[in-house]
Amino acid sequence: MSSRVSPLSRQFFSRPTLTVAREIIGKRLIKLDPDGTKLCGVILEVEAYIGESDLACHARAGITSRTKPLYGPPGTTYVYFTYGMHWMLNFVTEREGFPAAILLRALCPTEGASIMQKRRRQGFAELTNGPAKITQALGIDESWNAYDVCAPNARMFIADDHANLEITPCARPRVGLGNTPEPWRSLSWNLVHNK
DNA sequence: AGGACGATTAACT
DNA sequence: GTTAATCGTCCTG
Numbered sequence: 001m002s003s004r005v006s007p008l009s010r011q012f013f014s015r016p017t018l019t020v021a022r023e024i025i026g027k028r029l030i031k032l033d034p035d036g037t038k039l040c041g042v043i044l045e046v047e048a049y050i051g052e053s054d055l056a057c058h059a060r061a062g063i064t065s066r067t068k069p070l071y072g073p074p075g076t077t078y079v080y081f082t083y084g085m086h087w088m089l090n091f092v093t094e095r096e097g098f099p100a101a102i103l104l105r106a107l108c109p110t111e112g113a114s115i116m117q118k119r120r121r122q123g124f125a126e127l128t129n130g131p132a133k134i135t136q137a138l139g140i141d142e143s144w145n146a147y148d149v150c151a152p153n154a155r156m157f158i159a160d161d162h163a164n165l166e167i168t169p170c171a172r173p174r175v176g177l178g179n180t181p182e183p184w185r186s187l188s189w190n191l192v193h194n195k
Numbered sequence: 196a197g198g199a200c201g202a203t204t205a206a207c208t
Numbered sequence: 209g210t211t212a213a214t215c216g217t218c219c220t221g
Contacts, residue, residue, distance in 0.1 A: 061219095083204080133203090
């Protein structure tokens with residue numbers, strides 16, 4: 001019998017958002033679909049959104065029907081719709097009641113790339129190198145909102161199987177915040193796996 | 196009730 | 209570098 005890789009713990013997500021963001025780089029996102037297909041990719045780029053005081057964070061408007069998952073337990077997904085056509089995937093961090101999350105911005109596909117390619121109709125390099133490309137390639141939409149990725153039998157989770165000690169992500173300002181006031185616009189809360 | 200805008204992407208010039 | 213696509217959310221009145 002093959003044993004299932006265990007999901008990253010809720011404790012992992014419960015720490016400060018920038019710590020979670022740094023340490024999740026290089027780990028594998030796994031999605032198991034009902035038909036048995038397995039999609040997997042190494043996380044290469046994430047972005048932090050931290051609290052109601054962060055004017056780039058959706059929680060700046062407080063708790064609403066949209067932002068409710070941000071206030072949920074760490075390890076909850078926050079999947080939202082934007083630009084009238086794109087889905088974005090986040091993982092909630094810090095303590096329940098404090099709205100913070102990391103946005104997935106880039107992956108390197110390691111399993112199921114052919115399935116992703118059918119959905120995206122692009123070459124390998126362009127398959128998951130953007131936040132909305134990831135959700136399209138993995139088939140993630142509102143039905144994955146407020147999903148618990150720490151549940152023992154979760155169908156989507158981060159694999160707890162890479163020590164990740166040698167990776168020092170590179171930090172830059174977050175992407176796409178053209179209208180966000182300073183200082184939030186320029187905070188280096190985007191983390192990229194260097195190399 | 197109406198309008199601006201968005202944690203984007205692909206397809207242009 | 210610029211722009212259309214496309215619609216839910218939030219802010220204004």
